[in-house]
Amino acid sequence: MYMKAKKPTILATILLSSSMLVAACGNNDEPEENVPDGTAFEEEQNEKVDESLATDSPETEFGFRFLNLHISTPDNKDAIIAEYYGNSSRSEAVYKNMHAAADAQGDAAYTLLEQVFTDLQITQEMSKEEVIERVTTAFDAADYTNFDLEVEYEDGETKTYTDSKE
Template sequence: MKHKLLGMTALAAVLTLGACGGGNNDAMDDAAGGDNDDQAPTTEETGDATETAIESDEAGDNPSGGKNEGMQETTQGYGFKDFDLEIDVDGKDAVDASYETKEDGTFEAEYENTLEGVDYGEDNQQDEAMNELDALFKEIVLDQNVTEEEAKKKILNALEIQDYTKFELEVKFEDGQNLNIQENK
C-alpha cells in the first residue's frame, strides 16, 4: 500500500512540476498574447491523482498523521503491536492499560489510571485512551533490547508511581519477541 501511495504521490508531484515547468516563456507568451494552455497539464488533470492518493489512504498508512496518528506511530515508531500493563498500589487497581493492533490496521485501546481519576475503557473512548497511551509510549520508549528492570523503571517513573504491590507487563514486539514481567510484593 505504501509503495502504491508513494507512486501516486510521485506521479502527482511530477505532473504538478510539469505544470510549472513549461520554461520561463510563460511571462513572455502572456505578454505577447500567446496561449500556453496546451503545453502544461491543468489542475483538473493533476487533481485526480492527488485526490485518488488521499482517498485510498488506510488506517496506519496515513503519512500526514491525522485521525489515526496514534496508529501510524505505533506501526512505525513504537516497535510493538501489543501492550498490556497492570499495576496495583496497596492491593488495589491503579493502572490498567492495553493496546492491541489488529490485522486490518485498526487498534483497540483502553487506559485506566485510578490515581489520576482517568478511565477510558469504553469502545467510544478509543481516541482518548490512545492519546494517553501515545504519551506514555513516547516517554518510555521500549524496544526488544530493554531489560525487565529498565522497562519497569521507565514505566513507574512515567506514571509517577513510587511503590506498588503488583506489576504485570506483557509486550509483543513487531519482530515477534516478547517482554513479560510479573511481580507481586
Template sequence: MNKLLSMGTVMFASMLLVAGCGNMGDNAEKDNREEADIITDQEKEGGNRETGDAYGFNDFNLEIDVNNEDAVDAEYKVEEDFKPEYENKMTKVDLEGAKAMDELDKMFITTNLESNMSGEEARDKILEYYQIDEYSKFELEIEFDDGKKLNYKDQK
C-alpha cells in the same frame, strides 16, 4: 570532433534536465506552493500512529496495583478492530479509542520501550513515568514487531 559533439550533447541534455526539475520557476517563492510530504521510515514500513503500530510493538498489556488495588491498566493491540484502552484510577481517568491512544502515546514516547530491554528496565521506566514508588503488583506483557516478547511479573 565526434567525441566533442557527443560530450556537448550530453552536457546540454543534463542542463535541460536540471533546469526542468529544479526549483527556479516563477512560483518558487509563493506561499501556495505544494509542500512535499515527509514520511518517516516507520511509515514506509507501514507503521504510524493512526494504524497503531508506530512504537516498535503491536501488543501491550500493563497492570499496576498499588496497595492491592488497581492503579493503572492499559491495553493496546494492533489489529483490524484497533481499540486501545487506558485506565488510571489514581487520576480517575478511564478512556477508550482515540482518547486512550492520546494518553498511551505520551507514555510510549516517554518510556521508549525496546525489545532489547530487560523487564526491570521497562518496569523502572513505566513506574518513573507514573511516579509510582511502591506497588503491590506489576504485570507487563509486550509483543514487539521483531517477534521478541517481554513478559514481566512482580508481586510484593
C-alpha cells in the same frame, strides 16, 4: 438577395463559433479530471502505495505492537490498566488510572497513552528491572505492589514482565 441572406448566416456562425471558443478557453478553477498519466502527483501517490506494500510488518510508532499492563498499588488493586493493540486502529486502546482519574477507551485512551508510550522507549534488549523502572516511572506508580506487563515487540517477540512487592 441571395447575398443578403448568406451574410446573417455567416455572421451568426462566426458569433456562435467565437462564443463557443471563448467558453472552452475560459478560466476554470476546478482541477482537470483528464490529467495525463505520469504527472508528478500521480508518481508520488504510486511511490507511497508501493512503500506500504513492500513492508511485511510496518514499524509501529512506539516500538511495540501490543501492550497489556496491570499495576496494583497499596490503595487499589488494578490501579492502572493500559491496553494497546497497535496492529489495528486506535479504537483498541484502553486506559484506566485510579490515581490520575482516567478511564477511557478508543481514541480518548489512545490520546492519553500516546505521549507516555512515546517517552517510554522500551526495547526487548532491556533487562526486566529496566523495563519495570521505565514503565512505573512513566505511569507514576513507583509504589506498586503487583506489576504485570505483556509486550509484543515489532519483530513479533512477546515478553512478559512481572514483579510483586507484597
